[in-house]
Amino acid sequence: MVKQIDLSRVDINLLVLFEVVLQERHVGRAADRLNLSRSAVSHGLGRLRRLLNDPVFIRTPKGVVPTDRAIELAGAIAEILDRVRSVISTAEPFDPAMSSRRFIIGAPDGVSAVILPPLLETLRQNAPGIDIGLRQLSPMPGETSVERAWRASFTELEAHAMDIAILPVEQIPPRFHRTMLYEEDFAIATRSGHPYTMCPSLEHYCALQHLVVSLAGDPYGFVDTALAELGQSRRIALTVPNFMFALAVLSETDLVAALPRQFVARYAAPFGLVLHEAPLPLPQFRLNAVAPKAALLDAGLVWLLDVLSGAKRVGPTTQARR
Incomplete structure (x- = not known):
């Protein structure tokens, strides 16, 4: 029989602490992001170790490194936090006309230059308070496989470094959603x-x-x-x-x-x-907007995916010559 876990004894802030320390790989920087003291972060890590029955992060002269168990748990914890954030965000319905959110979109610069003009026009007309941050993505140097060349982008999505990644890949991990934008x-x-x-x-x-x-x-x-x-x-x-x-x-x-x-x-x-x-x-290839499936509980993110997939891609053109 599976042992029942008493969730009343689990502090969800410890999972947030895990997420931030994993991203920063440094106790001091994690403390700054969380507006906590270094001692408070260290104390929290001690509680996290007892909760997970694992050292979780190992100290080094340059910061901390995650244990194998921490790396194994990273995806599941990110999904849990995504769902919690989405549940909270749905407490107030998303209205693009009134929203002042900021979304981060990652894409190669040749793709950003195509999607940005129609996206900005849509925001100007329908969501004037929404801001966009563009993050330039590049394939890993020397990698010949298209799917492997962009694998760092999936890691960054799960680390919340961006909300959506636009990638020239067809095969994506099952925990991600894909929306085809253009060919x-x-x-x-x-x-x-x-x-x-x-x-x-x-x-x-x-x-x-x-x-x-x-x-x-x-x-x-x-x-x-x-x-x-x-x-x-x-x-x-x-x-x-x-x-x-x-x-x-x-x-x-x-x-x-x-x-x-x-x-x-x-x-x-x-x-x-x-x-x-x-x-x-x-x-020939397809450009796909990729986001974690857990993040689709966020109505704002779903709205942005719809905007990206529906926007006209190409403006004034010069006819190709044969």
Whole structure:
């Protein structure tokens, strides 16, 4: 027979303490966030150890590290706290027109640039008191698997570093909800009047100097993999850390780049750029808004997901050329 736990003896604040210490990995910083003294946090950790029958956090010269048991419990505790927060938030119905909440959205910069204009317009019309924080997400350097490349984003969602993550992944852990926002593929971007316009062949494309967006400066990407399958290669003359910088460089040079079509289409005109169909098959993918399933009890978060999925994605465009 399963032993019945007397919940009246359990202080939920200990779970909050667990969450904050896990995020900060430092007793002093956790104390500052919780507006407590270091001794109060240390005392709370002692109670938490007795409650969970585990050391939970091990002290080191640089802070604390979680035990294996703490890491094992982290997901369940985050879900419990999400549900408690959601229950409390539903005590007062969510009204976007009157709300003054602030949501954090994580996304790669090329995606943020696509979703932000329609999102801001919706907020201006329907939710003028709501604020948005954008958190730039990047794949893990050197990771070839798309799903594994973005796994840190799931950890950040569970740590409440952001409310929603917009990711180019299809396979997500079952504890997360996914809403498809839009489909994306790649096109070749050049400045207007670029020589490539006159001869958009694979041979000409490979002979040009290329720009690649890479936060880590890695001069190899999915295009190189596709070219290698055709027995071709290219010269990557420049890597830059973000997509908006790439547009500025392309507008003033003869470099070419394979970039997300909807992103370039929105900003092609201001930068004087032209889109061309790729001379080789390139990947297509979906952008999905991801949030913990437990967080869907929050009516405000559900509203934001609906806004993101319903907003028009692309504004003024420059027609792709063949």
